[in-house]
Amino acid sequence: MRRSSAGLCGCTVSSTNPAGEAGADTVPMDTVPMTIIRGTIRRRAIVRQLTRTFERSEASNGRSLPIRKTGRGIWAATPVRVVAEAATILDELGLLDEKHQGGCVIDAGTGDGRVLAVLAALNPSLVVYGIESDRALQARAVANLHALAASGLIDSTRVHLCEADYRDVETYEARGIALHDVGLIFNYPDGNERHLARFVAEHCGDNTTLCLLTHNRTLEIDELELRSRHDVSDGTRPPWRLSLYRPQTAGAIGR
Numbered sequence: 678m679r680r681s682s683a684g685l686c687g688c689t690v691s692s693t694n695p696a697g698e699a700g701a702d703t704v705p706m707d708t709v710p711m712t713i714i715r716g717t718i719r720r721r722a723i724v725r726q727l728t729r730t731f732e733r734s735e736a737s738n739g740r741s742l743p744i745r746k747t748g749r750g751i752w753a754a755t756p757v758r759v760v761a762e763a764a765t766i767l768d769e770l771g772l773l774d775e776k777h778q779g780g781c782v783i784d785a786g787t788g789d790g791r792v793l794a795v796l797a798a799l800n801p802s803l804v805v806y807g808i809e810s811d812r813a814l815q816a817r818a819v820a821n822l823h824a825l826a827a828s829g830l831i832d833s834t835r836v837h838l839c840e841a842d843y844r845d846v847e848t849y850e851a852r853g854i855a856l857h858d859v860g861l862i863f864n865y866p867d868g869n870e871r872h873l874a875r876f877v878a879e880h881c882g883d884n885t886t887l888c889l890l891t892h893n894r895t896l897e898i899d900e901l902e903l904r905s906r907h908d909v910s911d912g913t914r915p916p917w918r919l920s921l922y923r924p925q926t927a928g929a930i931g932r
């Protein structure tokens with residue numbers, strides 16, 4: 678069940694909301710508290726601004742398709758709206774709760790920085806680390822996140838980018854990140870997901886959730902235990918899939 682307060686893309690006010698946008702026709706306007714409406718409008722504005730920033734970044738890259746092979750995997754970009762919708766689901770499950778996620782979230786294979794940007798902009802209290810092995814993408818992520826920090830959308834003191842291998846324990850030790858306490862590791866699978874799952878099983882704690890967000894709806898891994906699956910849509914079909922995995926012995930996911 679979605680909390681309407683966190684409904685980024687799904688404000689449920691009738692016909693036209695105060696931003697002049699059409700919404701789903703389910704709840705009469707006068708029953709929705711103003712704080713929820715303001716929160717929803719604010720989140721939509723943030724997602725629009727992030728979408729523009731990353732569209733500009735892609736355009737300046739000069740490639741016809743935002744996809745390429747990197748030294749360790751394949752870079753392809755998740756649409757900002759899909760990341761934002763996934764962040765809403767994670768938030769509703771309590772997985773972006775500061776207490777629950779042990780102080781930081783890791784984006785394993787951060788590409789141009791968009792997942793970090795969405796998480797940091799929508800959940801300003803989070804500390805987020807993006808780890809990317811490809812130097813050119815890392816530089817692009819730095820530029821994108823600097824631009825967002827300069828426009829006040831994210832707090833640069835809470836967003837950290839590392840040019841490194843996310844499957845090397847030294848990457849975390851060098852930055853003082855206790856892998857055992859990490860609550861959430863985010864990844865867009867590019868063929869390395871099984872290695873990452875094995876790494877999580879070997880080095881992370883029972884409360885670490887591996888969160889795979891992918892357009893590939895047939896993807897399965899058996900190195901960790903699947904705890905839940907969620908469809909994530911930016912309005913196009915078929916929806917993306919968010920799969921949440923935990924070590925076999927761990928407890929239930931959720932509040």
Ligand SMILES: C[S@@+](CC[C@H](N)C(=O)[O-])C[C@H]1O[C@@H](n2cnc3c(N)ncnc32)[C@H](O)[C@@H]1O
Pocket residue numbers: 747748749750751752753754755784785786787788789790791792808809810811814841842843844864865866867869
């Ligand atoms: C499919 S892209 C996802 C980019 C971004 N997270 C997004 O959703 O738009 C996967 C990225 O993981 C990076 N990658 C793959 N294996 C890695 C590793 N072991 N360490 C660091 N980065 C890695 C690739 O270079 C690539 O940029």
